Amino acid sequence: MNFREIIDLIESAKLDSPVYRIKRYLDTKEKKFVYVFLSTRTRDEVTLDATERFYREYGSIWNIDNPEHVAQVIKPVAFYRVKANNLYRISVEYKDIPETLDELLEMPGVGIKVAKVFLAEMGYDYVGVDTHVHRIVNRIGIIHTDNPRDTDIILNRIVPKSLRRHVNVHLVALGQTICRARSPRCEICPIQRHCRYFLNRS
Ligand code: SF4
Secondary structure (H helix, E strand, O other): OOHHHHHHHHHHOOOOOHHHHHHHHOOOHHHHHHHHHHOOOOOHHHHHHHHHHHHHHOOOHHHOOOHHHHHHHHOOOOOHHHHHHHHHHHHHHOOOOOOOHHHHHOOOOOOHHHHHHHHHHOOOOOOOOOHHHHHHHHHHOOOOOOOHHHHHHHHHHHOOHHHHHHHHHHHHHHHHHOOOOOOOOHHHOOOHHHOHHHHHHO
């Protein structure tokens, strides 16, 4: 599978996707972390609104003083009370956001998806696997897995290192605009010639 060509085709399609706009807003390491931390099981627009409210209110994780209030600020992201408590713990237990997978996975509320998406945002060689990435690589036929955890393990092995950090953002862009969960718009998809789902349908 030519990962380079797939990523280049999506990039050059210049999709009007929220993820590209959000990326421009995430201009500091801490904002990248907070956005990704809040994003689990939550739509991108809701996560972005919550991240903006969080920064208007506090300016930094390290200014948090009351987890109950954080919960009200980040509501309605999924599990907002749990996330607020974990952000509070991070503000107390950490002085900076770590940049290694092992250290990130020790933080409260940080799982493999959050850790790898954040590290990819920071320019490290990881594929961050969320529902978009999991769905699309299975549709294309690159892999055949039942769950994002297996997808994560395989993609982080088979995607060339230099491309790993680019996979999440471009596949999310494709997933938000064209390869939607329901009714994928295959007729206008920039990577249709690489896609087994499309080729089998044609
Ligand atoms: S051709 Fe269709 S199924 Fe394949 S990646 Fe594009 S939109 Fe998704």
